[in-house]
Structures are given as structure tokens and as C-alpha cells.
Amino acid sequence: MSGFPDDIPFFDEKRAPQQRPSGIAARAMAARQGSTAPRYLEGLNPEQRLAVETTEGPVLVLAGAGTGKTRVLTTRIAHILSLGRAFPSQILAVTFTNKAAREMKERVGVLVGEAVEGMPWLGTFHSIGVKLLRRHAELAGLKSDFTILDTDDQVRLIKQLIQAEGLDDKRWPARQFAQMIDGWKNKGLGPTEIPEGDARSFGNGKGRKLYSVYQERLKTLNACDFGDLLCHPIRIFRAHPDVLAEYHRKFRYILVDEYQDTNTAQYMWLRLLAQRPKAQPGGITPSTQRSTRDPSTGVVSHSPAEGRARDRAPSDVSPASAERSRASGDSVSEKNRPTQQINICCVGDDDQSIYGWRGAEVDNILRFEKDFPGATVIRLERNYRSTAHILATASHLIAHNESRLGKTLFTDAANPEDAKVKVHAAWDSEEEARAVGEEIEQAQRPDKNGNRHRLNDMAILVRAS
Structure with a gap:
């Protein structure tokens, strides 16, 4: 396979002798017994390996430029699958670009083979948002075959609405209002939620009305724009806790790349999917208990679990055991079902947040430990891309930034004769x-x-x- 760095290992372990067990179960058993590590772990430095093997609980990986974060993410997925901690369909892996998603899928495929084809929830925020919305389109007032407007279609529709309101579309350009709507949706704001000042800043004070009419017209056309691909699922999760609980049970592991580039809507979307209901002593979350709403996400803190008990497996039961239980007709009592642990791993670099112009909020990564108490923070500081002089210069400059979690990049290949940075x-x-x-x-x-x-x-x- 072309286009891969030389340090990407291949999942090509030699076949075990006939009398010994083989396959994923055997590798998981070998790992538990402390025997030779799987081949996919070879070549990882200590910090990378720690990030791969710390599979349980919330984990924040602060990965500087050139420290091998993509390799950590892909190897972490391979490790989870090899240990049998989850089925491929129970892993949610989110990236920012289609190119990054394709690269991640290809690299995971190199490590685990055909199992990667069973990962339908590996993709960008918007591609996964489309999948969620098509499943629950009726809850957003749409049909499952809705269309997605591109920017040009969006501008044409807005221009029609501006003219219908008797406004001069040259004084109040449709493209400008499309950008305003995009900014509001990046913050997860609907027509009733935008600040009054923003609402009055366009169309002689008709900004809110135009936004509302625009959303209604989208429903009439059975269409949505890119911002709706996140905003609609957020509203569905808020209004229908049973739907949210379904995905809490589905996703045993959540992985997010470039977390420092998430905007408010993406942050809310992730928090809703990662948050778990709070259980009373004994692991019981009664359906009669009064629900409370998180002001930052709008999610109800706990809700009754819907669906058949046999379709739900407790988080401390392996997927293989859960499958056997389903096959035999056994079920786990909801009364004895413990609260599911939050297994979310976010990889990012607070020093590389450069997308504030499109709504990115670096505070999302800075407050990770507050959002997920007890989180493990792992720093990848060993750089494989730059010289020691470049790293020292960059570290000296970024140290003046007050809003950062802090890390110092270094290289093992330091050479005093390397060219110095010149100004x-x-x-x-x-x-x-x-x-x-x-x-x-x-x-x-x-x-x-x-x-x-x-x-x-x-x-x-x-x-x-």
C-alpha cells in the first residue's frame, strides 16, 4: 500500500503452532499473561504505547506536531479490537476531514485486516451526523431521503427569502447572511437562541425572522445545510433521551482527532454522546427519578433505558460473552446493570489551534479534565519531524501563550551541526x-x-x- 511512512507496522504475525490457540482471543490472552507484545505495538515509544494501552476511562492525548498522533489513534483502535473490548461497530472514531478519515481507515486496515470494514462509525463529524440524522430524520421534521444543500444552493434560497421580505438583496447580500447562519450553527444556536444584537444586525432587524423562515423552508424542501448535520442530532438527543441512551449503549469507545479544532456545536455533540447517566448506590438509575439538565449541553442527566433487555450488554461484559447471551436467550437485568464507564480518548494540541476564524474553541481541549473528572492526560513530546534548533525556537515562542496545558517537544536525533533558525x-x-x-x-x-x-x-x- 503506497503513501505510508516506513514506520507503520504490518499486522502479519506468524501462524502459531497447530496445538496452540490463535487469533484475537489468543493475542488478548497473551497480553494479559505478560508475554511478548503484539507486533502492532512494536516501534512505539513509551508515551505512545501508554496512550495506546490506556483504553479505559477518559484520556486526553496532548500530541505535539510530528509526534506520531495518527499512529497512536490507529494503533489504539487495533488494540481495542485485538483485546476483544468492543466490536468494530461499537467504536466511534471522529476526524475533521475526509482525507484524514480515509487515511485512518487504511492504516487500521493494515493493522487489523478486514475488521475495519465493520467500522461504520469511523468518519468526519458531518458524515457521522448524516448517518445519525437519516436514522432519526422524522424527529427533526424531515424524511430519511433528505437532500443536503451546498453553499451555492443555500445562497440562492436565502436570496429568495430576502427578496420575499421586501429587502434589497444588494444592500443585504445573501452570502453574508449565509455566513452568519453558519456561525450561529457552529455555536449550536437556533433562531430563538441567537443574541438580540446579532438578530438586529441584518435586514433592518429581521435577522431572526429570516433565520426562522430559512429553517422552515428547508423542512418544506426536505433539505438541510451542513450546519444542520450537527444541530439536528443535538436537538434530537436533547428532546429524546431514549435515542441518546441507545447510542450510549452502542458506543463503548469514542476517539476524536484534532480536538483543539472543535467548535461549540461539535463539542456539544460529543459531550452528549460521551456523557453517561448518574447511577444511585447499587448501580440503579430509576426511571421515576427526576431528571436534571446539563446547562452546557442541554442533556438530561439520566433517563429510563428503552428497548429489550437482551439487546443491552453491561459495559463490564466482553462482546463475545454478550453475543453468547443473546444467542442463548439470556438477558442482563436492568436492575443489576452498572453505569457504563466513559471511554473517550481525545487527541489534540492546544498549541496548534488555528481555526478560530471558523468557530473553533481551544477552550474545549483546555477544560477536558473539568468535563471528564479523573481523566488521564498523556503528553507526546518526542518529535520525529524537526531538528532540535527548530523545536527549541518553537517552544520558546509558544511558552508565552498563557492559555495552554503545556508541553516541551524534543528530538532524540539532535545534531549540533543542524542549521539554526534565522530571523x-x-x-x-x-x-x-x-x-x-x-x-x-x-x-x-x-x-x-x-x-x-x-x-x-x-x-x-x-x-x-
């Missing part, structure tokens, strides 16, 4: 361009050993295009 102060953009050009020409000239750099080996980073 060039230019009077204007022309002098800056001239200095960059001269640096490129110098790099193309052969050095004392006859080596020269090609243009393809160089990159120029600018603040804005």
Missing part, C-alpha cells in the same frame, strides 16, 4: 521577496561536498494568500 527583518514586501530569492539561489549552489538543493525541496510559507 530576517525586512523594510517592506519587496525587500522580503528579494531576500527569499537570494536564499533560494544560495541553496541551489553546490556546497563543499557538491550537494545542492532542488526547487522541489523548498517551501515558502506566507501568512495569507
Whole structure:
């Protein structure tokens, strides 16, 4: 398989002798007995391995740039599956881009083989949101075959609504209002929830009405926009605790990549799925107990469990045991069912939060330990990408940032002869361009050993295009 770094291990253990057990169960047993570690753990540094093997409870992995966070995420999934802690369909793995989701699925496939095809809940926030919404579309006033408007369709619809209100669509551009709606939905705000100042800032004070009419028109068209793919499930989870409880039982493990880039709506969505009902002593959560609502997410703290008992397995029973119980007709009494543990692992870097312009909230990662008391925090600080001089310069600069959890990147491949970081102060953009050009020409000239750099080996980073 092309496109993978050389350090990605392959899941190709030699076949065990005939008289010994083999397969996932045998590897899990070997791990418990402290024998040779599985091949997929080879090559991990101590911090990476700790992040992979700490499977239970809330875990925050602070992964600096170039520290192997993608490998940790994929190996962690392989480890959970190899130990039999969950079926592939019981793992929710969320990424930000389709490219990252494809890469993660391919890497997991390298480690565990065809089992990755049984992971329907590995994808982006929006792709998983689509799947959730199609399952429960009627609860959002839609049909399961709803369409998703792209930006151009959204702008055309808004322009029609602006004109219908008797407003000048040149003075009040539809694209501008589409951006305002996107910003509100990134915060999880519906028409009745947006601040009064925002509502009055567009269309001669008709912002709230236009937003409301826009949402109603979407329902009439059996359509939604990208923001609805998260906002609709959030409202469904809030209004229907039985639906939320279904996914609490389904997802035994939740993994999130680039947690520092989550916006408010994504944060609320994750908190709802990760939160578990609080049980009274003895593990009982009675349906008659009064429910309370979390002000940050709107979720009811506990609710009656719906569905047949035989369709629910306690969190401390292995998937294989649960399957045997279902096959034999046995069921676990809800009375004896303990509160399910929160097994959520978020990977991110508070020093790389650069998407505030599109609604990202770095506070989401900074308050992880408050959101999930008793969380384990693991720092990946061993860098495999940059030289010691670059890491030292970056660490010195970012240390001035007050809103950070703190970590110091280092490399085991430190070489005093590596080039140091140089700072060039230019009077204007022309002098800056001239200095960059001269640096490129110098790099193309052969050095004392006859080596020269090609243009393809160089990159120029600018603040804005």
C-alpha cells in the first residue's frame, strides 16, 4: 500500500503452532499473561504505547506536531479490537476531514485486516451526523431521503427569502447572511437562541425572522445545510433521551482527532454522546427519578433505558460473552446493570489551534479534565519531524501563550551541526521577496561536498494568500 511512512507496522504475525490457540482471543490472552507484545505495538515509544494501552476511562492525548498522533489513534483502535473490548461497530472514531478519515481507515486496515470494514462509525463529524440524522430524520421534521444543500444552493434560497421580505438583496447580500447562519450553527444556536444584537444586525432587524423562515423552508424542501448535520442530532438527543441512551449503549469507545479544532456545536455533540447517566448506590438509575439538565449541553442527566433487555450488554461484559447471551436467550437485568464507564480518548494540541476564524474553541481541549473528572492526560513530546534548533525556537515562542496545558517537544536525533533558525527583518514586501530569492539561489549552489538543493525541496510559507 503506497503513501505510508516506513514506520507503520504490518499486522502479519506468524501462524502459531497447530496445538496452540490463535487469533484475537489468543493475542488478548497473551497480553494479559505478560508475554511478548503484539507486533502492532512494536516501534512505539513509551508515551505512545501508554496512550495506546490506556483504553479505559477518559484520556486526553496532548500530541505535539510530528509526534506520531495518527499512529497512536490507529494503533489504539487495533488494540481495542485485538483485546476483544468492543466490536468494530461499537467504536466511534471522529476526524475533521475526509482525507484524514480515509487515511485512518487504511492504516487500521493494515493493522487489523478486514475488521475495519465493520467500522461504520469511523468518519468526519458531518458524515457521522448524516448517518445519525437519516436514522432519526422524522424527529427533526424531515424524511430519511433528505437532500443536503451546498453553499451555492443555500445562497440562492436565502436570496429568495430576502427578496420575499421586501429587502434589497444588494444592500443585504445573501452570502453574508449565509455566513452568519453558519456561525450561529457552529455555536449550536437556533433562531430563538441567537443574541438580540446579532438578530438586529441584518435586514433592518429581521435577522431572526429570516433565520426562522430559512429553517422552515428547508423542512418544506426536505433539505438541510451542513450546519444542520450537527444541530439536528443535538436537538434530537436533547428532546429524546431514549435515542441518546441507545447510542450510549452502542458506543463503548469514542476517539476524536484534532480536538483543539472543535467548535461549540461539535463539542456539544460529543459531550452528549460521551456523557453517561448518574447511577444511585447499587448501580440503579430509576426511571421515576427526576431528571436534571446539563446547562452546557442541554442533556438530561439520566433517563429510563428503552428497548429489550437482551439487546443491552453491561459495559463490564466482553462482546463475545454478550453475543453468547443473546444467542442463548439470556438477558442482563436492568436492575443489576452498572453505569457504563466513559471511554473517550481525545487527541489534540492546544498549541496548534488555528481555526478560530471558523468557530473553533481551544477552550474545549483546555477544560477536558473539568468535563471528564479523573481523566488521564498523556503528553507526546518526542518529535520525529524537526531538528532540535527548530523545536527549541518553537517552544520558546509558544511558552508565552498563557492559555495552554503545556508541553516541551524534543528530538532524540539532535545534531549540533543542524542549521539554526534565522530571523530576517525586512523594510517592506519587496525587500522580503528579494531576500527569499537570494536564499533560494544560495541553496541551489553546490556546497563543499557538491550537494545542492532542488526547487522541489523548498517551501515558502506566507501568512495569507
